[in-house]
Amino acid sequence: MSIAIHHGNCLALLDDVPPESVDAIITDPPYGQTSLEWDRWVDGWPEVMARVLKPTGSIWVFGTLRMFMDRRDEFSGWKFAQDIVWEKHNGSSFHSDRFRRVHEQAAQFYRGEWGSVWKGKVVTMDAERRTVTRKKGRPAHMGIIEGATYTSEDGGPRIMRSVIYARSQHGRTIHPTQKPEAIVEPLILNACPPGGVVLDPFAGSGTTGAVAARLGRRAILIEGRNDYVSALRARFSGDLLLAGGTT
Numbered sequence: 065m066s067i068a069i070h071h072g073n074c075l076a077l078l079d080d081v082p083p084e085s086v087d088a089i090i091t092d093p094p095y096g097q098t099s100l101e102w103d104r105w106v107d108g109w110p111e112v113m114a115r116v117l118k119p120t121g122s123i124w125v126f127g128t129l130r131m132f133m134d135r136r137d138e139f140s141g142w143k144f145a146q147d148i149v150w151e152k153h154n155g156s157s158f159h160s161d162r163f164r165r166v167h168e169q170a171a172q173f174y175r176g177e178w179g180s181v182w183k184g185k186v187v188t189m190d191a192e193r194r195t196v197t198r199k200k201g202r203p204a205h206m207g208i209i210e211g212a213t214y215t216s217e218d219g220g221p222r223i224m225r226s227v228i229y230a231r232s233q234h235g236r237t238i239h240p241t242q243k244p245e246a247i248v249e250p251l252i253l254n255a256c257p258p259g260g261v262v263l264d265p266f267a268g269s270g271t272t273g274a275v276a277a278r279l280g281r282r283a284i285l286i287e288g289r290n291d292y293v294s295a296l297r298a299r300f301s302g303d304l305l306l307a308g309g310t311t
């Protein structure tokens with residue numbers, strides 16, 4: 065599987081990506097909520113990304129509720145599909161007068177018709193044995209609910225829960241906000257077909273690329289900082305093909 069690594073500002077570099085060539089965008093942008101030097105919201109990036117996404121594509125964006133509320137106008141051209149909660153094993157205590165935060169979120173958006181968006185079924189193998197008959201229906205805020213009777217087996221597949229526990233990355237990480245692969249994997253399985261192309265315009269240490277390659281997807285990674293680009297090149301040297309990258 066190929067991974068293309070591009071160094072520079074994603075807003076400018078996206079001109080090199082052909083229109084409607086990307087199956088899914090999975091990204092963890094700067095939230096603009098810390099004093100880290102690179103953590104500055106990039107104005108207009110959600111709209112710029114839309115050009116390269118296939119009509120069947122969607123975008124998963126990591127963030128916090130505060131970020132999505134502060135930046136809601138930036139997503140006005142997008143339709144909200146769903147969100148997941150990443151439950152971490154530890155958290156941050158920025159404020160002694162608020163709850164200890166042990167979660168972040170990721171939200172999925174799309175442009176055209178929900179029925180045309182590619183959707184991979186993501187399951188966990190923890191079903192309990194039971195038979196369920198589901199009536200046909202269509203709640204206004206959801207898609208079509210198919211009527212069916214199905215029997216699940218103990219330890220069989222069950223649609224993955226939207227609250228996903230994954231240990232935060234600590235210690236020997238490349239990046240200070242490096243995401244665990246376990247939280248990126250369900251998003252790629254959900255949004256990008258096998259063999260398809262995933263774009264991460266804020267690649268950091270390249271978690272999206274690593275998971276994409278392992279799952280048989282191609283990846284385009286864009287990162288603005290020299291040091292992280294060097295780390296990306298080191299991480300993906302060896303058996304992975306570096307194709308189409310610029311420096």
Ligand SMILES: C[S@@+](CC[C@H](N)C(=O)[O-])C[C@H]1O[C@@H](n2cnc3c(N)ncnc32)[C@H](O)[C@@H]1O
Pocket residue numbers: 072073074075092093094095102104106239241242243244265266267268269270271272286287288289292
């Ligand atoms: C939250 S981090 C991504 C971390 C990544 N998910 C990981 O697991 O390592 C966001 C990254 O976006 C990069 N960045 C910020 N502005 C950028 C821009 N305009 N173009 C490209 N990269 C940018 C930062 O340098 C930072 O590494």
